[in-house]
Amino acid sequence: MLKKILTVLLAIILTMPAYAERIRDLVTIQGVRDNALIGYGLVVGLDGTGDQTMQTPFTTQSLSNMLSQLGITVPAGTNMQLKNVAAVMVTAKLPPFSRVGQSIDVVVSSMGNAKSLRGGTLLMTPLKGVDNQIYALAQGNVLVGGAGAAAGGSSVQVNQLVGGRISNGAIVERELPTTFGQDRVLNLQLNTDDFTLAQQISDAINRQNGSGTATALDARTVQVQVPYGNSSQVRFLADIQNISINIGSVDAKVIINSRTGSVVMNRDVILDSCAVAQGNLSVVVDRQNIVSQPDTPLGGGQTVVTPNTQISVQQQGGALQKVNASANLNTVVRALNALGATPIDLMSILQAMQSAGCLRAKLEII
Secondary structure (H helix, E strand, C coil), X not given: CHHHHHHHHHHHHHCCCCCCEEHHHCEEECCCCCEEEEEEEEEECCCCCCCCCCCCHHHHXXXXXXXXXXXXXXXXXXXXXXXXXXXEEEEXXXXXXXXXXXXXXXXXXXXXXXXXCCCCEEEEEEEECCCCCEEEEEEEECECCCEEEEECCEEEEECCCCEEEEEEEEEECCCCCCCCCHHHEEEEEECCCCHHHHHHHHHHHHHHHCCCCEEECCCCEEEEECCCCCCCHHHHHHHHHCCEECCCCCCXXXXXXXXXXXXXXXXXXXXXXXXXXXXXXXXXXXXXXXXXXXXXXXXCCCCEEEEEEEEEEEEEEEEEEEECCECCHHHHHHHHHHHCCCHHHHHHHHHHHHHHCCEECEEEEC
16 A cells, blocks of 8 residues: 555656746735634524534523514523524634625534534624624525434434535625735745745846845745835736746655654655664453352352453564665655555654654654
8 A cells, every 4th residue: 555655646746847836826925814703603494403402501592682682582481492493603714805795605513412504594693803893794504515314223424414614605794904015015925934935036026126126034034125116016916926936956855644644755855775674563462251160069169250361472574674875756765665664654664764864854743
């Protein structure tokens, strides 16, 4: 399996064409970002799959408050045992430069013990920002991507049923103030820290727009001065975003996902000569209960159960194998395939190689 994964990865990387990157693919504009919104609401119209209100009192309280705002008074002490209502949290992202009346998508997630939100309708829910101001109102039919069925004590379920989306389910009611382009200064923020790339971007902008237009402040930020002869900041920014940058070699890096066991490396990873001993150590504990009875029924003895435990330790493989120095990804993959390690074993091997100084790459565990 490891050999197939690395072979496919190698084929993809080696067949990728080499081309220059545009500045728009390497940076983001400072101040141009999404803003998180959140709200609390109710989903109604469920087919008996809503919250069990006896166990989620906040659902009943929310429903009573909503009915009172509509002019309906629920008598005190009324036992509202409803199964078609669910309390939910509604989240959304407010895009930059959003205008009043624009529609955005929302995500609806159950916060009680509802079994499914399929077929439900979200009632009007205000969405607030971090400043506790209302920026959008959400409402609409919830689309659930999962499916499930239950009968006779058996059940089957595909994906989640207690979460869904509403496309264009919220309408922007307040515009977010922005500081974009104040004082005719724009800051380009690189997606990754790289002093060389920051200087390359600065030089490319200066070649096209004149010396002093861009300055690399650090490994992450390039500051751009909008020329006074340029009347439109949008046109100026559009022009510099389409400038191509010839990127040379990048930092050699190996990414390890500790949860899934996947290992990904770029083409600049280099191995020095080293020796690796790799094997599996197995510890087996076998426990059996032995019943001991007295020889004669009238002997006064008692029947007891005696545990009999056996422990064995086995170690397979473990031969010391030499890994030759390699200068490209092709030979790196071949060298690691020669070890015959699984992805889980490969993570430990790569960590040990870095500690020994024979892996010339940054090792990042996510």
